Structures are given as structure tokens and as C-alpha cells.
Amino acid sequence: MQIVRAFTLTANSSANLVGYASITPVPEPENSAMLLAGLGLIGVIARRKMCSRR
Numbered sequence: 001m002q003i004v005r006a007f008t009l010t011a012n013s014s015a016n017l018v019g020y021a022s023i024t025p026v027p028e029p030e031n032s033a034m035l036l037a038g039l040g041l042i043g044v045i046a047r048r049k050m051c052s053r054r
Helices: 029-053
Strands: 003-011 015-023
Touching: none
Parallel strands: none
Antiparallel strands: 003 015
């Protein structure tokens, strides 16, 4: 997801600058930890189901 911001800079009456800045958010470490924990939990549940069928 990109965030695009429009900005205008004005200095006195002689200079104007209009542009766009594109900012890509940086994922937080907690998001990665939650993803890995969830995948690990799914793996444990799948393994238990496979072992109980034998």
C-alpha cells in the first residue's frame, strides 16, 4: 500500500513548487512475529491431526 500526498511550497511571490510524495509504509516487527506465530500454530494443528489418524 502506498500513500501519496500532494504538497505545495510557496516562497514569497516568486517561487512555487507543486509535487507529489509517494510513501511506502514499513511493516512493524510485531506483524512478522504474529504471522510466524500463526503459521506455526497451523503447522502444529496439522501435525496433530496427521498423527491422530495413524
